[in-house]
Amino acid sequence: MKKTLLIASIIVFGITLNSCSKDSDDSGQYAYKVRMTDAPGPYDEVNIDLQAVEVIGSNGQTITLNTTAGIYNLLDLSNGISTIIATSDLGDVKASQIRLLLGTNNTLKLNGISYPLATPSADQTGLKINVTQTLNENVENNILIDFDANTSIVETGVGTYKLKPVLRTIVATTTGSIQGTITSVGSKATVTATSASNVVYSSTVNAAGQFQISGLPAGNYTFTATPKLPALPVTQVNVTVSVGVTTNIGVINL
Template structure:
C-alpha cells in the first residue's frame, strides 16, 4: 500500500503543474530524484536511504516524499535506475540535494555480508551540488549516479567503510553512449573522452552491454579496455546530443 501511494504521488506531479496560477509565489515545480549506479566488483552494495532534501538559494530546506529503504546499488546499473523521491517544489532554484543515509549499510563479498560504517556527517546528510534554476511547468529529474566501486573503502582492520562518491546528472541537459562487446562475459572498462579531454567511465556488464551516462553534448572518443592479453578498441567522432542515447553498436574484443 505504501509503494502504491508513492507511485501515485509521482503520477500526480504532472497534474500539479496545472494547479498553479500566475502568481509567482504560488508557482509549482515538479521534481523527481532517481538512483543509478556504475557496476562494481561486489555481489551487493546495500545503502540505507532514509531521506532526500533539496536546498534553495535562500537556504530553504524542502524534504521530498521519499521511498525509504535498503537499496542494492548493483541492481541499478547500465541504464537501470529507480525513483527514490518526488515532490512539487515552491522554490524556483535548487542549490543542493541532501541525501540522508541510515546505519543499515552493507557490502556482500563471496557470500559474506559485511557492515559498512558510515561517517556521522553522511548520516546527517550528504550534500550534492546541483545549482539548478527551475522553470514552471517542467518536470525536473535528477539522477544520482552512485559509484559503488569507489564508494566502498576497505579498512586496515579488515572492515569496510561507505564513503559515497555520487555524481548528479540532469538528464534533460546531458546525453549518453551505449554499445555492446563480444564475446559476452569479457570484463572491460569503457571510457568516453570529450574533445576537451574530459573523461567519463563505466564498465561492461555480464551481458556485454555498456552505457556511459551524464555526458555533456559534444564529440567523444570511446575506448574499451579489456583485461590483458586482450587488446583495447577505440571508436572516434561519436556525437552526443542532450536528452538522447547514441548507440554505437557492437565490438568484437580479440
C-alpha cells in the same frame, strides 16, 4: 468631505499595492522528482540504507522531500536503469544542493558473503551534492543522481569495507549517453568517454557485458574499452552524443 475622500483613496491604494506585492512574491509550485542510478561494479550487491532526501533552495531553505526510504541495491540500477527515490512540489525556482541521508544498515556482498559497509557519521547526516538547476512550472522537473558503487567502496582490511560515496547529478534534458556491449564478459573491462576538452567520463561493464555512460554533454567523444591484461584496449573516435539521446555503439570485441 474632500479630506475623507483623500483618506479613503489612500487606504484603497495601500490595499491594492499590498495585494500586488503578495502576488509578485508568489514563487509558484514546481513538481520535482529525484531518481537514482548507478554504474556497475565487481560485487554481488552494494546496499545503501536511504532514510531521506533533502533539497536546498536558492534562499538556503531546506525542504525534506517525500522519500521512498529503504534498502537499495545499487547494482540493480545500472546501465540506464533508474528508480524514483523522492518527489515533492517545491516553492523555489532553483535547487542549489541535494542531500541524501543514510542509515547504518549499509552492506556489501562479495562472492556470496555479506559484509557491513562502514559509513562515516558525517555521510549519514547528509551526502551533499551541489547542483545548479532552474525549475520550470507546469512540467515535471527531474534530476538523476549517479551513485557510483564501483568507486564508492574502499577496502580497509581483509573483509572490511568502507563507503566513501562518489556521486554526481545528471539533468537528462541537457545530456546524452553512450551504451553498448562487449564480448569478453569475464574481462571486467572499464569504459571511458573523453570529450574534446579532455573531460573523462567512466563506467564499468556488468556481468552480461553491457555498459552505459550517462550524463554526457552533447559533442564528440573518444570511446575506449579497457579490459584486463593481456587483452588490449579498443578505441572508437568521433562518437557523437546528442541531448536526450542514447548513442548505441554496438558490440565491441575484446
